[in-house]
Amino acid sequence: MAIASAFLSVLAVVPLLYWGSHWFRSAHVWSIPVIWLTIGVAVFPFIIALGWLHIRMAEWYEQQFIDLVEDV
């Protein structure tokens, strides 16, 4: 849940940044507009990182549960 909301809020920030910041709108890296790099390239590592984080958290919770049950 926390990861989903983190994902959605970052997604929502990108358009806001675009409308709000002149720099974000006009900046170029190797003559490619930054906005293209953001949603064309940078989102993918971001999505993968969130997925990885989710797996770590889910497995940690399950391990806690297993330890708890096995102690009894």
Added chain:
Amino acid sequence: MNPFAIITVVALITTSISIGLYGLRFSRGTSDFFMAARSMSTFANASAMSGEYLSAASFLGIAGLVMLYGIDMLWYPVGFTAGYLVLLLFIAAPLRRSGAYTLPDFAETRMESRTVRRLSSALVVIIGWLYLLPQMQAAGLTLNVMTGAPVASGGVVVALVVGLTVAAGGTRSISLVQSFQYWIKVGAIAIPTVLMLWAWTEQNSPRLSPARWSEPLSTFGGRQFPLYGNLSLVIATFLGTMGLPHVLVRFYAIRDGRAARRTTLLAISLISVFYLFPPVIGALGRFYSLDLGRHGGSDALVLLLPERVFPGAFGQLLGALVDAGAFAAFMATASGLVLSISGVLSQDLLQKRMGAVPGFRTGAALALLVPLALLPFIGQLHLADMVAMAFAVAASTFCPLLVLGIWWRRLSTAGAIAGLAVGGTTSVLAVLVALFIPTTGPLHAVLGQPAAWTVPLAFATMVVVSLATSDRVPGHAAITMGRLHTPDKFVV
């Protein structure tokens, strides 16, 4: 007419079929025939998942849309990838632990109702058919570019090739073929893209024009109502991926819930790698500004650009590579879809009458014939837009059922039925109307991308009706849900 293309495509098809037959040698008995023996490695499974997921819409459609309409179209690859993330976050491991092979299986296990099962089966078949339409159109387009054959012939070719592989194989051999086809697709799009980028920098990297093309929500190219369109697309793709029948069958082939998570993450990474390339081709297409009107419009961009950038034999060779990739794209997706549709048709309709294996084969034939018959009547739509329609229907039906079914104990049988019926009827009707009406105007925008209103409607119906009929919660809901969320170690 490209002589290399014929050779590569024939080579691809024969390799695919022989891998399928090789895989078949390992499947003994009918149980293996239907479900993969759970012996495939995480990596092979993730490749198969990605190979099946990256359809003609991804391989051909996205680049064309980016060229025509600019940056807003980047939401397609982002949405297709993020859909897998949502699937991972909310349903991957519990779904695997439910032990369900298909969506109707899950519906019946969780809701303990034959009615929910039948509704789900009907929806699986409808979503599958909607998704097969663009695959067949893409096949026709590719054949047309390769040989000049009429676009209408494509459906027949897909039907033949896919029908053969599916009827012969079953999940196990299909998975091997699909993981092979993932790598073909990545190679076939990455190599030409890199070479064409290099050619572009040789010309001192001219800036792409006009500026409006690269601005968000610009309605560049005459795509109206961009804000509604983007929002609807994001909802459809984020939430629709989990409801696609051919995606879910995959989870049954994975060992346990933990492996399901890991496989999904790897699949997300493989899909992401692929999606770096189509937008680049779209942008390059803008620069080389092709005359694409002759070959079914922007969807042919990926197929034609290599020969345009490199005239002569080298361009033809690259073109042949891309053609093979396009074939791999619609073959992999179409066979996964046909497998799911025929699985449902044979399980719920045909098996009682004609026995398991003939029922499965008849189901496969039916799965292919219906979209084949519809294909000539649909309007001029972009491949990716047609695929997005299937996502919208999945998001308005199976997404609420899966998410609420896995995470909300008070979901009642009546609520599930009402939600599926409302979400299904509204989204399917909207999409069907949009398939056959002219593609301009606000009506088409609202009906062609219905997710923004049908998904909330379906969720609301399911919740409200469930709360009103709290006496009809399935008897074993607590036990079933306990099983879905218990770590694999304790499940026997």
